[in-house]
Amino acid sequence: MNLLLTAAGVRNDTQRDALRDMLGKPFGSANVVYVPTASVAEPGDHGWSLADMNRVHALGWREFDILELNGLPPQLVLDRLLHADVIHVAGGNHYHLARSITGNGLATGFLEALESRVYVGFSAGSMIFSRHLDEHSADVIGDAADLHVLGATPLRPPFGLHDWYLKPHLDSPDFPERDDAWADRIVARADFPLYFLDDESAVRVRDDKVDVVSEGRWRFHP
Template sequence: MNLLLTSTGLCNSSILEALRDMLGKPLGSANVVYLPTASLAVPGDHGWLLEHMNQLHSLGWKEFDVLELNGLPRQVVLERLRHADVIYAGGGNQYHLARSIVGNDLADGFLDVLEDSVYVGLSAGSMVFSRNLTEHSADVIGDASDLHLLGATTIEPPFGLFDWYLKPHLYSPHFPERDDAWADRIVAKADFPIYFLDDETAIRVRDDQVDVISEGRWRYHP
């Protein structure tokens, strides 16, 4: 399984080179499918979504597909995922993405597809693999309002692959409250490991190996 879990996507040469290495062939020979599902639960202007999609499209893929996880038959979704060499899950509300995977009975089939593809997550798209994506972590991290927005008080992690939790956008100008003091307050309450990633950092998972690729700053608290 090859996962590239980023804060803001393929934003620098180190992360892009990691993708090329994991893919094993030129991007121009690869099919990518973009999953916008997480973004659909976020209100307001979606210019940021168009910016992310255009940036990804500009890399020159053989085929650029867009797939919403809700509303289509399960087998259709899995076939579209299986057709892709790279599955790219965009940002937004991680709980909506997780609920969409679980609610449409996609988790097991999704994991099977990931045995033969590369998964790239952007922000919310990177957060759904932790077994600690729960209502408890929502309270600890301070994301409970994003869960309650969906009319939910509990959340089932769709994959549960790791005990560590990933929180993106450390030091980001778009989230000015996410500084070291903010991270320290979370760590003081947390009873699970956390990676805090800035917007120039990614976690690379290759089977059982986990490492960090960064042109910026990040923190890990076991």
């Protein structure tokens, strides 16, 4: 399984090189499917979402597909995922994304697709693999408002692959409150491992090997 879990998309040469290496062929010889589902739960201006989509498109794929996880027959969704070489899942509300996967019965098929494809996550798209994606971690991280705005539907981790939790946008100008003091407060409350990534960093997962590719700054707390 090849996962490139970015904080803010594929933004620098180090991340692009990592993605190309994981893919094993030129971008122009591969299909990508872009999943914007997490973004639709966010209100306000979506220029950030368009900027990410444009960055992905600019890599020069053979085919660039856009796929919403809700409202389509599950088998059609899975067929579109299987048609791609790279599955890129965008940012937004990670709880909405997780519920879209579990609520539409996509988790098993999605995970099977990832066995032979490269997955790229952007923010929310990178946060859905932890087995600690639940109400407890929402309280620890301070994301309870993002969870409860979506209503009382139970939250289940769609995959539960990793014991660690990923929190993006350390030092980001778009999230000025996310500094070291903010991270320290979360670490003091947490009873699970944590990665904090700035917008130039990504966690790379290749089968059982986990490392960080970065042109910026990141923290890990076991």
